[in-house]
Structure formats: C-alpha cells, structure tokens
Amino acid sequence: MTDAPAPPAPRVLVADDHPLWLSALERDLVARGVEVVGTAADGPAAVRRTRATRPDVLVLDLNLPGMRGDEVCRALGDLPTRVLILSASGEQQDVLAAIKAGATGYLVKSASPGEILEAVLATARGEAVFTPGLAGLVLGEFRRLGSEPQPPAPVDPARPIPQLTARETEILRLVATGMSSREIAAQLVLSHRTVQNHVQNTLGKLHLHNRVELVRFALAHGLEDEEPAGS
Numbered sequence: 001m002t003d004a005p006a007p008p009a010p011r012v013l014v015a016d017d018h019p020l021w022l023s024a025l026e027r028d029l030v031a032r033g034v035e036v037v038g039t040a041a042d043g044p045a046a047v048r049r050t051r052a053t054r055p056d057v058l059v060l061d062l063n064l065p066g067m068r069g070d071e072v073c074r075a076l077g078d079l080p081t082r083v084l085i086l087s088a089s090g091e092q093q094d095v096l097a098a099i100k101a102g103a104t105g106y107l108v109k110s111a112s113p114g115e116i117l118e119a120v121l122a123t124a125r126g127e128a129v130f131t132p133g134l135a136g137l138v139l140g141e142f143r144r145l146g147s148e149p150q151p152p153a154p155v156d157p158a159r160p161i162p163q164l165t166a167r168e169t170e171i172l173r174l175v176a177t178g179m180s181s182r183e184i185a186a187q188l189v190l191s192h193r194t195v196q197n198h199v200q201n202t203l204g205k206l207h208l209h210n211r212v213e214l215v216r217f218a219l220a221h222g223l224e225d226e227e228p229a230g231s
Contacts, residue, residue, distance in 0.1 A: 010056040010124035013038045015046035015072070016086075017064055021109075025059070025086075028113045034120060043067025047075045055081055056124045059116075060103070062087035062094055073101035082210055084123040086116065090131060104210045105129035125196065126203070127181060128211045164202060171198045175211060176218030 012034050016022040019041070026036050037053045040046040043066040050058050050072075058081050062069035073083050083103040087094065090108045098106055107119050108131045119129040164172065174184045185195045199211065208214055 009033050009035050010120065011035045011037050011053070012057045012059060012120060012124075013040065013046070013050055013053055013055040013081075014059045015040040015043075015049075015064060016059075016061040017041050018061075025116070029117065029120065032113075032117050034117070041065075043069070043072050046072050050076055050079065050081055054079065057081065057120055058083045059086050059120060060084065062089060062098060069103070070097045070101035073098065073103050077102055080209065082123050082126065084119055084129065086111075099212060102209075102212075104212055107131050125181075126199065126210055128215070164205060168198050168202045168205075171195060172202055172214060172218050175199065175214050178215075 012029060014022060014026055014029070014036060016025065016039075022039055022041070026039060029036055037055050038049045040049050041064075043064040045066075046058065046060060046064065047067070058072075058076070060069045060072060060083050062085055064072070067075070069085055069087070076083070083098075085098045085103045085106045086109060087098075087106070088109045095106050104123050104126070105119060105128050107116065107129065111119070111131065122129045170188070171184055174187065179187070181195045181199065182192055184190075185192045188195070199214070203209065203214065206214070206217055208217060
C-alpha cells in the first residue's frame with residue numbers, strides 16, 4: 001500500500017510594508033516549500049497583484065499604506081483567494097474588522113516561522129486559523145450578532161438553500177462550535193480527509209467560500225444549539 005501523494009504546495013502572495021519583514025517572511029516560506037507568487041508593499045498593490053496572480057492564500061498585513069487590510073479583503077470579495085491576516089496588532093476591533101471583511105484567519109507577528117507556515121497551509125485548506133485566544137473572541141462576536149434580530153432575508157426562488165445531508169449538518173454544527181477539522185474527525189471517528197470533503201461539499205451547496213462564512217451561516221440558523229444529527 002502506497003502513501004497518498006502530498007497535496008501541492010499552496011501558491012501564496014505576501015503583502016507587508018516593512019521590507020525586512022517582507023523579505024524574511026518570503027524567504028522562510030520558500031525555504032519550507034511554499035510557492036510565493038509575488039509580494040506587495042501597499043494595499044492597492046495587494047489588490048492588483050492578487051487579482052493578477054490568483055494565489056491560494058494572501059498573507060496580509062493589517063496596516064498597509066493606501067488601503068487597510070480589511071479594505072483589501074472587501075475589495076477581493078469575489079475571488080476564491082483565502083486571506084490570512086498577519087499583523088502586529090491583536091486588538092479586538094482589528095481582529096473583528098478583518099474577519100467581518102472576509103479574512104479566513106488572524107495571526108499576530110509574534111508567531112514563530114513554524115507557526116506561520118502551519119497557518120498558511122491550514123488557510124489554504126480552508127481552515128480558520130487564529131492566534132490562541134482570538135478564536136473565542138471571534139466566535140463570541142458571531143454569536144452576539146446571531147442573537148440580534150435581523151430583517152427577513154429576501155427569498156430568491158432561483159437559488160434556494162439546498163438541503164444538507166444529516167452528516168453535513170452534523171459537521172456544520174461542530175464547525176460552529178469552533179472545532180477544527182481534525183477535532184471533528186476525532187469526535188466523529190472519521191478520517192480528516194472525509195471531514196474536509198464534507199466541509200467542501202457544504203461550502204459548495206451553500207455558495208460560501210470558507211469556514212468563517214460557514215460559522216456565520218450556522219450561527220444565523222441556530223445550528224450550534226441543535227442536537228447532533230445521525231450519520
């Protein structure tokens with residue numbers, strides 16, 4: 001029995017306005033097998049080069065000249081590129097602004113090179129990655145927003161919400177609790193790849209782009225409070 005082939009290295013673009021940090025980060029990622037397709041030193045350049053190269057992951061500083069990181073995220077909202085914020089700030093308002101704008105994860109720059117690499121790889125897989133302590137903050141904010149009364153959403157008969165399978169609903173409920181794919185796999189006694197496949201299928205059915213949007217959807221529909229569905 002042969003081992004499954006390793007997934008291809010993600011294509012990454014790095015945006016930061018500090019030349020020494022940018023150069024060191026690019027060097028560290030390349031040394032660990034990541035394909036860096038380009039760099040940018042300001043917000044407008046990050047948008048232009050991301051649109052031109054379509055990387056799997058944009059590693060983005062929050063405080064860029066020309067456009068803030070959250071503004072860059074909003075400008076790229078129609079692209080499949082996932083955004084990992086890598087910032088010196090761990091302030092609550094910065095974290096929430098970035099995630100609400102569409103960033104998949106948020107890491108502070110005090111993270112080690114190994115932690116940054118793992119975060120980039122996890123982001124490429126569609127996982128939400130946060131510096132320890134920030135995941136609970138983000139989930140708590142989504143729960144708060146989900147508890148606020150919302151105006152009824154317009155119904156588009158051409159795009160009804162598809163019916164998820166029992167297993168997809170069960171996994172979506174666990175995603176809403178903040179569990180990673182590996183934690184979900186361990187709890188449900190499934191392979192990590194099986195969980196990832198279910199998550200990707202659910203993203204496609206719901207026309208969403210990443211796990212952060214899945215959490216928003218699940219919380220909006222109260223799925224984190226439901227009993228687990230049968231398999």
